[in-house]
Amino acid sequence: MPDKTGSERLAVRKTYKLFIGGAFPRSESGRSYVVTDAKDRFVANASRASRKDARDAVSAARKAFPGWSGRTAYNRGQILYRVAEMLEGRRDQFVAELRQTGLSKSQAAAEADAAVDRWVWYAGWADKITAVAGSANPVSGPFFNFSTPEPTGVVAVVAPDSPLLGLVSVVAPVIVSGNTAVVVASEPAPLPAITLAEVLATSDLPGGVVNVLTGHRAELAPWLADHMDVNAVDLTGAAPGDVPDLEERAAGNLKRVLRPDGAAWTAEPGTARLTAFLETKTVWHPVGV
Amino acid sequence: MSTETLSGAAELRAQLHGLPGVDRVGAEERAARLATRSIKTTAKAAAIDLAISMVDLTTLEGADTAGKVRALCAKAAHPDPADASVPRVAAVCVYSDLVGVAVRALEGTGIGVASVATSFPSGRAPLEAKLADTRAAVAAGAAEIDMVIDRGAFLSGDYTKVFEEIVAVKETCGDAHLKVILETGELATLDNVRRASWLAMRAGADFIKTSTGKVSPAATLPVTLVMLEAVRDFRAATGRQVGVKPAGGIRTTKDAIKYLVLVNETAGPDWLTPEWFRLGASSVLNDLLMQRRKLATGVYSGPDYFTLD
Numbered sequence: 001m002p003d004k005t006g007s008e009r010l011a012v013r014k015t016y017k018l019f020i021g022g023a024f025p026r027s028e029s030g031r032s033y034v035v036t037d038a039k040d041r042f043v044a045n046a047s048r049a050s051r052k053d054a055r056d057a058v059s060a061a062r063k064a065f066p067g068w069s070g071r072t073a074y075n076r077g078q079i080l081y082r083v084a085e086m087l088e089g090r091r092d093q094f095v096a097e098l099r100q101t102g103l104s105k106s107q108a109a110a111e112a113d114a115a116v117d118r119w120v121w122y123a124g125w126a127d128k129i130t131a132v133a134g135s136a137n138p139v140s141g142p143f144f145n146f147s148t149p150e151p152t153g154v155v156a157v158v159a160p161d162s163p164l165l166g167l168v169s170v171v172a173p174v175i176v177s178g179n180t181a182v183v184v185a186s187e188p189a190p191l192p193a194i195t196l197a198e199v200l201a202t203s204d205l206p207g208g209v210v211n212v213l214t215g216h217r218a219e220l221a222p223w224l225a226d227h228m229d230v231n232a233v234d235l236t237g238a239a240p241g242d243v244p245d246l247e248e249r250a251a252g253n254l255k256r257v258l259r260p261d262g263a264a265w266t267a268e269p270g271t272a273r274l275t276a277f278l279e280t281k282t283v284w285h286p287v288g289v
Numbered sequence: 290m291s292t293e294t295l296s297g298a299a300e301l302r303a304q305l306h307g308l309p310g311v312d313r314v315g316a317e318e319r320a321a322r323l324a325t326r327s328i329k330t331t332a333k334a335a336a337i338d339l340a341i342s343m344v345d346l347t348t349l350e351g352a353d354t355a356g357k358v359r360a361l362c363a364k365a366a367h368p369d370p371a372d373a374s375v376p377r378v379a380a381v382c383v384y385s386d387l388v389g390v391a392v393r394a395l396e397g398t399g400i401g402v403a404s405v406a407t408s409f410p411s412g413r414a415p416l417e418a419k420l421a422d423t424r425a426a427v428a429a430g431a432a433e434i435d436m437v438i439d440r441g442a443f444l445s446g447d448y449t450k451v452f453e454e455i456v457a458v459k460e461t462c463g464d465a466h467l468k469v470i471l472e473t474g475e476l477a478t479l480d481n482v483r484r485a486s487w488l489a490m491r492a493g494a495d496f497i498k499t500s501t502g503k504v505s506p507a508a509t510l511p512v513t514l515v516m517l518e519a520v521r522d523f524r525a526a527t528g529r530q531v532g533v534k535p536a537g538g539i540r541t542t543k544d545a546i547k548y549l550v551l552v553n554e555t556a557g558p559d560w561l562t563p564e565w566f567r568l569g570a571s572s573v574l575n576d577l578l579m580q581r582r583k584l585a586t587g588v589y590s591g592p593d594y595f596t597l598d
Contacts, residue, residue, distance in 0.1 A: 055589055062591075229591025252588065 016046045016190070018053055018214065019197035021060030022207020028052050033215065035191060038102025046190045049215035051223040054182065057211035058227055061154045061180040064208030069151045069178035077126030079204045080176055084119045086203040091116070093195055094164055101163055101189045114266065115168045122172035125274055129177055133275055142287040149278035151178035152256055153231030156224035158217055160237040163189035165265045167196060170236055173273035175209055182211045182230070184221060186237065190214035218242060225249035232256035232277050298449040305448060305488060311479035311515055320510035323554055324547045330584075333546070337581050338376050340545040340573075341368060343563045345403055345534065347382040347571050348598070349410075349502065355390045358383055361571075362394035364596055369578050372585075378574070379563040380433060384409070385426035392430035401432035403468070407458060410472075410501035412437035416454060423461045433466045434458070435498060438485065440475045448488055455492035468496035468534060473512045474504040482512055486519035496532040498569065507537025508569075510551060517555035533560065536569025542580040545573055571598055 016035075017024040029050035035043045068076070087094075091112050098108035130148055137145040155174045160166035163186050174181045185193030197212045213220060217237060225233050225246040233250050235243055235258060243259060250257050258276045328336050346365045348357060362381055369375040382403040383391050391402045404426035408414035414422075423434055436458050442450040459467050469489040473482050489497050497516055499508040513535045520531045533556070539545055545568060552560050560566050575598075579590040 058589070223589065226588040227591070228589060228594060253591075 014044070016044055016194045016214065018047050018049055018057075019194070019201065019210070019212040020053065020057045020208075021063070021211065022201060024197070024201070025053075027215070028056070031215075035189070037100040043100055044191060046194070046214045049184075049213040049220060051220070053213055053215075054220050054223045055227070057182040057213055058154060058156075058224070058229055060208035060211055061182050062229055064206055065151075065153060065180045067206055068175070068180055068209045071178070073127040073130065073178075076176060076178065077123050080119065080123030080126060080172065083200060083203045083205060084116055084123060086199045087116045087119060087196075090195060090199055094192060097189075097191045097195060098164060100191070111165050115164045118165060118168050118269065119172050121269070122176050122274075125173075125271070126176050129271070129274055129278070132271065133278060134280075137282070139284075144285040144287060145282065146285075147280050147282045149177065149275070150281045152277045152279050153179060154229065155179045155181050155232045155234060155277050156221075156227070156230045157181050157183045157234040158221050158224075158237040159183055159185050159193065160260075160265075161186045161188060162265045163192040164196075166236075167193055169265055169269060170234055170273070171196075171210060173269075174234065174277055175205075177274060177278055179232075179277050180209045180211075182213065182224060184217055184224070184237070185212055185214045187215070187217050221246055222249055225255070226252060228253050230255060232258070234258040234273075234276070236260045301448050301452060301488070301491070302446075304491075305484040308480075308483050308487060311483055313479050313511070316479055316511040316514055320514045320551065323550050324510060326547075326550045328546050328550070334581070334584050336546050336549055337542060337577050337584070339561070340542070340549060340568060341577050341581075342376040342379060343566055343568050344378040344574055344577075345380045345382045345536070345567045345569045346378045346574060347502070347536070347569055349382070349384060349405060353384060353387060355387065358387045358390045359394045360596075361598060362391055362398075362400075364574070364598065365400050366395065366398040368574060369581070369595070372582075375578065375581065379567055382433075382435065382569065385422055385429070385431070388426050388429035388431045402430060403433035403435055404429075404431035405435045405437075405470075405501075406431075407436040407454075409435070409437055409470075410503040412439050413441075416457060419454070420457060420461050423458050427461070427463055427465050431465055433468060433496075434462050435468045435470055437470045437472060437501060438489065440472055443476070443481070443485060443488075448484075451485075452488060452492045455489060455494065459493040466495040467493065468498045468532075469494040470498045470501055470536075471516075472501055472504055473499050473508075474506045479511065479515050482515045483519055486516050487523065490519070490523045490529075490531050494531060496534050496567070498534040498536055498567075500535075500537045502537030502569065505538075508535035508539060510547060513548060514551055514555055517552060517560070520560070521556045530559070530565065532565040532567065534567040534569050539568055539570045539573050541573065541576050545570075545577060 027047040027049050031048040032045040033048045035046050037043050094112040095108045133149040135147050139145045193212050226249045365378045365381045380401040380403045381391050385404045385406050388404045406423040406426045407419035471485045524530050575595045582590045
């Protein structure tokens with residue numbers, strides 16, 4: 001393409017890959033699928049992840065879980081703020097990718113801003129959720145009795161089609177409390193998810209805490225819902241017809257399930273998504289010991 | 290030293306140095322090529338069961354207790370308590386002072402107890418101490434002895450010393466099988482691996498074993514390839530079959546199956562039984578069980594459903 005000086009410059013096109021364990025591998029299957037813009041024009045080839053990529057992503061998430069959940073809530077909050085800083089720095093790229101999905105310039109800018117704000121909002125919850133969701137319980141006996149929320153483990157997230165705000169709104173509440181995530185990105189608009197992965201890879205988030213798969217949801221979601229080493233599934237982005245089957249599969253090892261609720265992504269999020277992936281640990285401690 | 294020993298030493302050295310050199314690049318290429326074989330469905334199921342039956346379930350920590358050894362023995366006899374069709378492992382491998390515990394725990398299961406001996410893992414002790422260690426293990430009921438060679442002597446060219454030590458330990462073993470650990474991670478070159486293999490086999494080893502698991506790198510595919518070629522050539526030359534045991538660093542089913550392919554393509558199917566090929570490992574067993582359950586149920590399994598060792 002001729003630039004301002006009129007000389008020919010070779011286009012440097014980007015290869016969109018998966019994000020597993022902090023690395024950017026291609027799908028082990030070697031497959032890809034075509035991503036088009038709102039007017040059906042070719043935008044890019046995205047990796048089409050296979051069940052084995054999903055398996056690898058779950059292993060990576062499991063490996064990252066003890067380290068990530070063992071960090072102090074304060075430290076996790078700081079890392080999420082750092083992610084927000086990096087998101088802000090990539091704002092132009094996100095706006096360009098959102099415009100390809102059919103948003104106008106101002107809509108795309110508003111969505112990118114809302115996504116950063118949403119991430120910051122969830123980051124702030126890192127060291128507050130314990131105080132809100134936990135409690136010191138009065139008991140009839142000489143004991144201190146505490147209930148504290150603990151992360152549930154590896155969470156498989158089927159992300160919604162809102163390519164950035166929706167994605168951020170499902171990923172941030174999962175990881176802020178110490179869970180690790182395997183995210184199946186939006187099928188028609190996976191590019192912002194890969195850009196988000198690049199942000200995560202460069203912002204002190206340990207590898208494996210978030211793993212991003214692009215590809216066909218109907219192909220990947222059943223394997224994740226079946227997987228015995230996954231502790232919870234967020235079905236927000238699953239096709240309504242697939243939800244009952246996925247719930248049935250998830251019952252195989254009693255996974256926590258978050259059903260799609262259809263709420264608008266711009267609405268006030270509340271703490272429901274945070275608490276959906278927490279479990280309560282209650283400790284009895286004798287008074288005076 | 291008599292002239293006869295001297296000429297024996299010279300002959301040994303001449304033979305070991307007369308072995309053809311190993312083409313390192315070629316060995317790595319061959320091992321990597323064989324590692325790309327795709328083993329699926331029924332073949333994979335058969336390979337997993339074969340690999341489980343070849344495992345020498347091992348615990349070699351300073352912190353080992355009688356309780357831990359008993360737990361390991363229970364796992365050896367019934368690797369997956371939920372599924373009786375899982376084969377038992379080949380042997381349990383422990384330190385020599387815990388052999389008695391393992392023998393009692395495995396009574397009636399048909400699983401042998403292997404014991405490391407000869408001041409494992411360094412091998413740095415007087416010969417009398419090594420022999421006493423071996424005698425104690427055999428007396429306690431060990432069916433297999435895993436000895437380490439004196440790498441210092443080997444690397445400084447004192448092959449006779451290494452040879453005579455192996456012969457002495459073999460004599461002390463009596464009926465117990467002798468596995469000779471070459472500790473290939475310390476031998477530096479594949480040429481040395483080939484020489485050490487021949488040295489151990491000439492001295493009477495029933496098995497040659499790659500490593501102690503305490504030195505990195507432990508077992509690798511190229512090293513095992515060279516050792517498998519050595520046992521193949523040794524049988525062709527002398528008619529005596531010697532087993533091979535890679536140990537350490539084998540953690541996944543994929544790794545285990547790569548070794549099985551290597552055995553089949555290098556030494557041949559004669560070695561593809563627990564009698565002639567073993568996998569020294571502990572963590573690989575859980576992965577084999579998880580893969581086995583994945584094949585049976587069609588659902589990926591998780592480590593929560595198998596024992597912690």
